[in-house]
Amino acid sequence: MKFIKQILVLTIAVSVAGICARTFAQTKDEVLLAAATADQPNVLKTLERLVNIESGSSQLDGLNVLGSLLHNELQSLGAQVSRVKSAVGTGSENIVGKFTGKGKVKILMMAHMDTVYGKGILEKAPFKIDGDKAYGPGIADAKGGIAVILHTIKLLKASGAQNYGSISVLFNTDEETGSNGSSALITALANEADYVLSYEPNVVPNELVVLATSGAVAVNVTVTGKAAHAGASPELGVNALTEAADFILRTQDIDDKANNLRFNWTIANSGGTRNVIPEKAEILADFRYATPDQVDKVSARLKELAGKPKFAGSKIEVKTTIGRPAFVAGAGGEKLIAKAKAIYAELGLTMLTLPRTGGGTDAAYAGLNGTPVLEGLGIPGANYHSNSAEYVSISSIPRRLYLSARLIGELSAGRF
Numbered sequence: 127m128k129f130i131k132q133i134l135v136l137t138i139a140v141s142v143a144g145i146c147a148r149t150f151a152q153t154k155d156e157v158l159l160a161a162a163t164a165d166q167p168n169v170l171k172t173l174e175r176l177v178n179i180e181s182g183s184s185q186l187d188g189l190n191v192l193g194s195l196l197h198n199e200l201q202s203l204g205a206q207v208s209r210v211k212s213a214v215g216t217g218s219e220n221i222v223g224k225f226t227g228k229g230k231v232k233i234l235m236m237a238h239m240d241t242v243y244g245k246g247i248l249e250k251a252p253f254k255i256d257g258d259k260a261y262g263p264g265i266a267d268a269k270g271g272i273a274v275i276l277h278t279i280k281l282l283k284a285s286g287a288q289n290y291g292s293i294s295v296l297f298n299t300d301e302e303t304g305s306n307g308s309s310a311l312i313t314a315l316a317n318e319a320d321y322v323l324s325y326e327p328n329v330v331p332n333e334l335v336v337l338a339t340s341g342a343v344a345v346n347v348t349v350t351g352k353a354a355h356a357g358a359s360p361e362l363g364v365n366a367l368t369e370a371a372d373f374i375l376r377t378q379d380i381d382d383k384a385n386n387l388r389f390n391w392t393i394a395n396s397g398g399t400r401n402v403i404p405e406k407a408e409i410l411a412d413f414r415y416a417t418p419d420q421v422d423k424v425s426a427r428l429k430e431l432a433g434k435p436k437f438a439g440s441k442i443e444v445k446t447t448i449g450r451p452a453f454v455a456g457a458g459g460e461k462l463i464a465k466a467k468a469i470y471a472e473l474g475l476t477m478l479t480l481p482r483t484g485g486g487t488d489a490a491y492a493g494l495n496g497t498p499v500l501e502g503l504g505i506p507g508a509n510y511h512s513n514s515a516e517y518v519s520i521s522s523i524p525r526r527l528y529l530s531a532r533l534i535g536e537l538s539a540g541r542f
């Protein structure tokens with residue numbers, strides 16, 4: 127009911143602004159900017175509704191409620207909606223909507239529904255507005271992105287724009303835990319698209335675009351030795367803890383900051399009783415890479431070193447688990463970035479370029495087979511993943527809607 131009222135408000139607002147069916151201009155679109163500005167209060171209402179459903183990655187009930195809400199929203203806007211069960215994990219459902227236009231260009235818009243927060247977070251950190259900041263768990267990461275997607279489509283619909291071939295929308299449920307259950311879906315949908323627009327949050331005060339993110343690998347090393355009495359006969363044992371420590375020292379030169387390869391030991395477990403030589407040790411490293419060949423090189427090096435233990439009778443086993451791949455914007459992505467910057471320039475704004483970030487997003491899965499991807503189209507905010515202080519900038523909402531709708535207009539018109 128509330129949703130229908132919102133559409134009515136929006137429709138009246140854009141009618142007053144005088145929008146009718148038309149194509150997007152290449153220069154500043156004053157009519158679109160006016161409509162985006164008029165829509166700001168509605169975006170805030172959407173944000174409040176989204177934030178008020180707790181949807182931590184493991185909260186199946188909350189994710190289901192949020193999924194149903196988004197399913198209905200997309201359907202009301204005219205999309206064909208399907209629900210795709212997560213391939214692993216909680217059994218949550220990813221929401222996929224498809225709008226069919228009259229043109230040729232296929233665009234995928236995506237944002238994640240899950241947040242990093244646990245059950246009960248809303249009691250500690252309810253939705254609130256304070257000056258130019260709207261606060262709430264997940265409001266930036268990435269419910270702001272979901273709101274921008276929904277309201278971009280409302281703006282496009284209200285303007286009568288149908289020059290796209292199709293716009294697919296994906297809301298997935300497990301980005302914060304690595305997207306293991308949705309990565310294949312993301313890649314498949316991106317493969318069908320000509321362009322992917324991803325709505326992770328941006329940052330205040332300097333909005334930016336990212337050229338590359340690092341890939342992540344978990345390295346798990348198990349050392350097996352032999353237990354013995356530490357006081358009476360330590361020489362009868364093989365100290366797995368000492369072997370592990372030696373292995374840590376022998377791998378110190380793998381980290382290579384200059385080549386954006388970061389390799390750091392972060393967890394160690396061994397021993398249980400002070401007077402027993404430990405027979406087992408487990409050490410874990412966090413490994414970030416810029417290019418896939420670095421994974422092969424480091425894996426080979428670790429295996430080689432593991433084959434030469436310090437002590438006779440000890441065994442070192444290395445297991446590498448590849449997580450989110452590295453994302454590189456590439457030529458297509460850089461063209462999208464240039465487009466976004468040009469649109470911001472229409473508004474007299476500058477967008478910065480960040481060469482690389484060590485964190486990863488679903489842009490990596492979307493760009494796996496070369497489809498151009500633009501990341502960071504959500505609302506600028508701060509303090510993501512903090513318990514009570516996550517917020518978005520309210521006054522940035524019109525320009526983010528403008529950017530998103532203009533991008534789709536330009537891409538649909540074949541201006542790339």
Ligand SMILES: [Zn+2]
Binds near residue numbers: 238267268301326327
């Ligand atoms: Zn996120």
